[in-house]
Amino acid sequence: MTAPAVPLRQSTRKTGRELKNGLATAFMVTSFLIALVPLVFIVYYVLQRGSSIMSWSFLTDDLPFSNRRPGGGIWPAIVGTLVITGAAAAMAVPLGVLGGIYLNEYGGRGPIARVVRFLAEVMTGVPSIVMGLFIYTIWVLPRKQDGLSGFAGALALGCLMLPIVIRTTEEILKTVPDDLREGSYALGCRKARTIRTVVVPHAAPGIVSGSLLAIARAAGETAPLLFTVGIAFSPNFNVFEGSNTALPQQIYINAGTFGGFEAAQDRAWGAALALIVIVLAFTLVARIFTALYTRRAEAT
Amino acid sequence: MKRISACLRWLVPAALIVGLVTSGAAVAGAGGAPARVGPATLNASGATFPQPYYEEVIGAFKAKESGVTINYAGGGSGKGRQDFSDQVVDFAGSDGLFKPEDTANIKGGEFLYFPTVAAPVTVSYNLKGVKGLRLSADTLAKIFQGQIKSWDDPAIKAENPRAKLLSTAITVVHRADGSGTTENFTKYLTAAAPGVWTLGSGSTVSWGSDTQAGQGNSGVGQVIKSTDGAIGYVDFADAKALKLQFASIKNQDGKYVAPSTKATSAAVSKAEVKTDLTYNPLNAAGKDAYPIAAPTWILVYKNQTDNAKGDAIKAFLNFVYGEGQKIAPSVDYAPLPKSLLDKAKAQVKQIAVA
Amino acid sequence: MTTDASSLPKSLTKGSRPPGILTDRTFRVLALIAGLAVLVILALIAIYTTREALPWFREEGFGIFTDNWDPAKNHFGALGLIYGTLLVSVIALVLAVPVSIGIALFVTEVAPRSIRRPIVYTVDLLAAIPSVVYGLWALLVLVEPLASLFESVSDATASIPILNTIFADPSSSGRSFMTAGIIVAIMITPIVTSITREVFATVPESQKEAALAVGATRWEMIRGAVFPHSRSGMVAASMIGLGRALGETIAVALIIGSSQRVTSNILGPGDTLASVIANQFGEASGTHRAALIGCGVVLFAMTIAIGMAARAVVARAERRSAGTT
Numbered sequence: 004m005t006a007p008a009v010p011l012r013q014s015t016r017k018t019g020r021e022l023k024n025g026l027a028t029a030f031m032v033t034s035f036l037i038a039l040v041p042l043v044f045i046v047y048y049v050l051q052r053g054s055s056i057m058s059w060s061f062l063t064d065d066l067p068f069s070n071r072r073p074g075g076g077i078w079p080a081i082v083g084t085l086v087i088t089g090a091a092a093a094m095a096v097p098l099g100v101l102g103g104i105y106l107n108e109y110g111g112r113g114p115i116a117r118v119v120r121f122l123a124e125v126m127t128g129v130p131s132i133v134m135g136l137f138i139y140t141i142w143v144l145p146r147k148q149d150g151l152s153g154f155a156g157a158l159a160l161g162c163l164m165l166p167i168v169i170r171t172t173e174e175i176l177k178t179v180p181d182d183l184r185e186g187s188y189a190l191g192c193r194k195a196r197t198i199r200t201v202v203v204p205h206a207a208p209g210i211v212s213g214s215l216l217a218i219a220r221a222a223g224e225t226a227p228l229l230f231t232v233g234i235a236f237s238p239n240f241n242v243f244e245g246s247n248t249a250l251p252q253q254i255y256i257n258a259g260t261f262g263g264f265e266a267a268q269d270r271a272w273g274a275a276l277a278l279i280v281i282v283l284a285f286t287l288v289a290r291i292f293t294a295l296y297t298r299r300a301e302a303t
Numbered sequence: 304m305k306r307i308s309a310c311l312r313w314l315v316p317a318a319l320i321v322g323l324v325t326s327g328a329a330v331a332g333a334g335g336a337p338a339r340v341g342p343a344t345l346n347a348s349g350a351t352f353p354q355p356y357y358e359e360v361i362g363a364f365k366a367k368e369s370g371v372t373i374n375y376a377g378g379g380s381g382k383g384r385q386d387f388s389d390q391v392v393d394f395a396g397s398d399g400l401f402k403p404e405d406t407a408n409i410k411g412g413e414f415l416y417f418p419t420v421a422a423p424v425t426v427s428y429n430l431k432g433v434k435g436l437r438l439s440a441d442t443l444a445k446i447f448q449g450q451i452k453s454w455d456d457p458a459i460k461a462e463n464p465r466a467k468l469l470s471t472a473i474t475v476v477h478r479a480d481g482s483g484t485t486e487n488f489t490k491y492l493t494a495a496a497p498g499v500w501t502l503g504s505g506s507t508v509s510w511g512s513d514t515q516a517g518q519g520n521s522g523v524g525q526v527i528k529s530t531d532g533a534i535g536y537v538d539f540a541d542a543k544a545l546k547l548q549f550a551s552i553k554n555q556d557g558k559y560v561a562p563s564t565k566a567t568s569a570a571v572s573k574a575e576v577k578t579d580l581t582y583n584p585l586n587a588a589g590k591d592a593y594p595i596a597a598p599t600w601i602l603v604y605k606n607q608t609d610n611a612k613g614d615a616i617k618a619f620l621n622f623v624y625g626e627g628q629k630i631a632p633s634v635d636y637a638p639l640p641k642s643l644l645d646k647a648k649a650q651v652k653q654i655a656v657a
Numbered sequence: 658m659t660t661d662a663s664s665l666p667k668s669l670t671k672g673s674r675p676p677g678i679l680t681d682r683t684f685r686v687l688a689l690i691a692g693l694a695v696l697v698i699l700a701l702i703a704i705y706t707t708r709e710a711l712p713w714f715r716e717e718g719f720g721i722f723t724d725n726w727d728p729a730k731n732h733f734g735a736l737g738l739i740y741g742t743l744l745v746s747v748i749a750l751v752l753a754v755p756v757s758i759g760i761a762l763f764v765t766e767v768a769p770r771s772i773r774r775p776i777v778y779t780v781d782l783l784a785a786i787p788s789v790v791y792g793l794w795a796l797l798v799l800v801e802p803l804a805s806l807f808e809s810v811s812d813a814t815a816s817i818p819i820l821n822t823i824f825a826d827p828s829s830s831g832r833s834f835m836t837a838g839i840i841v842a843i844m845i846t847p848i849v850t851s852i853t854r855e856v857f858a859t860v861p862e863s864q865k866e867a868a869l870a871v872g873a874t875r876w877e878m879i880r881g882a883v884f885p886h887s888r889s890g891m892v893a894a895s896m897i898g899l900g901r902a903l904g905e906t907i908a909v910a911l912i913i914g915s916s917q918r919v920t921s922n923i924l925g926p927g928d929t930l931a932s933v934i935a936n937q938f939g940e941a942s943g944t945h946r947a948a949l950i951g952c953g954v955v956l957f958a959m960t961i962a963i964g965m966a967a968r969a970v971v972a973r974a975e976r977r978s979a980g981t982t
Contacts, residue, residue, distance in 0.1 A: 378939045378940065379939065381939075381940025381941075381942075382939035382940035383940075384940075385939070385941065385942045385946075405942065405943075472829070474829045479915040479936050479937070480937065480939065481728070481937075503729070507728045507729045508729050509727050509730060512916065512918055515828070515829070515830050515926060516914065516916065518936065529800075529830060530830045531829070533829065533830075
């Protein structure tokens with residue numbers, strides 16, 4: 004009885020393939036690690052530098068007139084971010100959801116809907132600074148001294164959010180099963196009522212999730228605010244009157260113009276930490292709603 | 304009956320005391336100086352050169368007049384003049400004057416130049432172990448034009464025989480934004496090194512291709528601080544705050560003068576002041592004068608359409624010309640000489656509030 | 658059995674016009690108006706920005722495409738800016754696309770099922786970080802070490818023919834095309850990964866299993882079953898990443914060095930269409946302002962062109978796969 008002479012996988016050609024396979028796997032794993040590195044670094048720096056300056060007074064004090072010296076807080080920027088992003092959401096979300104409803108429920112494949120869909124996609128590609136320039140030209144300049152305001156910034160952010168909300172709403176509505184709609188029609192409801200009482204409630208978690216993600220994106224935007232909101236050193240809750248400030252703008256100013264001063268660097272890291280917390284909060288809540296929606300979709 | 308009159312006997316003095324206390328409180332105001340102007344919010348933008356001073360004086364002014372909020376956005380003299388022309392701000396800071404061809408775009412009508420303070424433009428550099436560098440206008444011009452490329456160039460060595468100059472490459476840093484500091488620095492070079500300096504003067508200049516740019520005075524300071532062998536022009540307050548080294552510059556009398564508020568005052572006092580209160584202290588005569596002393600103004604429209612804002616602007620200017628002048632040296636800015644100060648105070652009255 | 662009128666639902670017994678049709682029509686009109694809002698806003702943007710940019714086109718004519726951006730002398734040739742925009746985006750793509758494909762493959766083929774979702778979440782976390790925080794980190798943390806790295810690379814390649822022109826003169830402050838390219842690469846990785854992952858997920862299991870059944874290694878299976886199916890999808894993902902890279906403004910503005918010219922030196926300072934607007938618009942007037950708005954228009958046009966190309970690629974792929982399956 005002879006033992007098998009050679010194990011089956013031992014020819015040189017096969018080890019060449021094994022080698023390639025191993026290299027490829029190594030590449031894939033390395034890619035993931037490469038993507039992790041900047042993420043870990045950024046999170047580490049923001050957490051470490053940001054928390055060293057973070058305190059209750061940092062969050063609630065007014066901005067100091069001098070960025071060069073330590074002291075003061077970022078409360079006006081937090082107020083500005085919440086108020087301006089809130090105003091932008093108040094304009095863009097209802098309009099965007101309605102637009103998404105039009106595209107999926109009424110427009111379908113019709114010519115108007117196709118044009119609107121195409122334009123919405125084009126609009127997502129408009130660089131955010133062009134949005135800011137646009138609002139500066141048609142809203143801020145004509146209003147002269149009353150032009151710079153939180154509302155101008157909200158307009159620019161709203162233009163940014165609108166196409167995103169329209170497209171995500173349309174995508175979600177597409178996944179609502181037609182049986183639900185047909186059942187409602189069969190019971191005698193007209194289209195508007197069906198949409199209002201059946202389709203939208205079913206899709207609600209998904210729509211909310213999409214809107215929250217758009218809001219999170221808008222909260223982090225700087226370029227649209229550069230020429231539209233001016234600057235403020237004390238909190239301005241009135242979005243329509245008076246210049247305002249926001250967390251991304253403060254990070255940009257403290258890092259860019261005043262970055263040579265350590266006090267400004269600390270302030271920038273602190274503001275970055277606050278901003279990331281706000282953005283992550285919205286993103287997390289959006290994810291929860293998405294999970295809710297997928298569970299509901301799987302149940303039906 | 305007796306009980307009622309007994310109560311009344313306590314009531315009257317009690318009412319008197321309460322009345323006195325409340326009227327006293329009303330007169331004293333709530334824990335601060337009585338606010339006489341406002342409420343008003345003034346938006347402003349412009350020169351970063353005087354920004355450390357304006358920040359200080361705005362803070363002091365707000366403590367005095369709590370009803371007035373001033374938001375000074377900075378952004379450079381170019382931005383200040385542009386925003387002022389578009390009437391997007393209520394006043395602007397500028398280290399330079401409007402060009403004659405730009406005055407047509409000013410939408411608000413007649414305006415006034417209000418000088419506030421003056422300060423040296425430092426030539427700051429980043430070279431380990433080299434302190435107190437001495438430079439003349441010709442050498443400066445050649446460095447900033449890119450003709451002198453390394454620190455051990457014979458021209459620099461000639462003026463600094465005892466300094467340990469290595470062959471480090473020179474990195475020129477300038478402003479990326481439209482800047483009155485650039486304008487004053489290049490005006491100085493045009494006046495002091497006429498045969499050598501070829502780039503002209505203006506709020507932006509065609510710098511060479513291997514130069515670095517920074518946003519605002521402190522942006523330039525930041526680049527200098529983080530780049531070995533860098534040299535650039537930065538306002539005095541920022542250079543000191545960033546702990547940069549600055550050079551002593553040879554003035555018209557042949558002396559090397561280090562930047563200081565005293566040397567700046569010496570330069571400003573020699574300058575000729577025009578009727579619109581503009582003046583040019585660059586390349587001043589006098590052995591104590593710092594040759595790159597730069598002026599700065601606040602631009603205000605003569606006819607103010609908004610009462611509250613007009614009054615607030617006048618109050619702010621009067622504060623700058625009063626306590627503000629005392630604050631200036633403490634933040635490394637030179638106050639105006641008395642003759643100019645008196646003229647400026649008089650000009651405030653020319654602002655017409657509707 | 659007779660139906661008593663009173664037992665019928667009210668809605669069926671009211672007058673000749675069916676009830677609720679008014680609300681139905683108004684709702685439909687409202688929804689239509691909302692949809693058209695996009696049309697109106699986009700048209701306004703196009704009209705106003707082009708109108709404001711006209712003085713630039715009129716003054717320079719075709720000179721807008723020369724490499725001569727000189728506000729001091731009133732010259733505004735944007736070639737250097739267009740070049741800079743493309744250069745930064747190309748660097749970003751070269752760095753991001755292989756890494757994104759690697760991550761997408763990792764998630765769909767290699768990683769055990771249980772850690773797939775956490776990995777996806779982690780990569781999406783990169784997308785949630787605002788651009789200005791990337792810029793802050795790059796400016797305060799990355800730029801100085803990169804400056805020394807560039808020095809070493811430049812010294813090392815000083816004698817190699819092509820490389821010594823690309824790595825010729827490293828920016829002493831670290832602000833350069835390359836730095837911007839690296840940061841933008843990090844920023845576009847999540848979106849390219851996410852789309853590529855979805856594309857890979859549509860590969861029919863049958864094809865993958867067939868490949869494995871005949872003895873292919875995982876890599877051979879990927880090359881044989883996944884890539885051919887996903888080729889156009891990967892191209893589309895890259896183009897979408899390119900579109901994002903073109904528009905990146907704030908992070909780039911902080912670290913690119915503000916030098917507007919065409920140069921082969923990718924380690925030197927530069928500028929892009931978007932970041933020059935952020936840096937110079939505040940104090941620009943007259944032709945300068947028109948030129949900057951014009952840069953916005955040019956950038957917008959480039960982004961639309963890329964977007965349309967991406968859609969064309971996707972549409973062609975869908976047509977092709979519709980034919981094969």
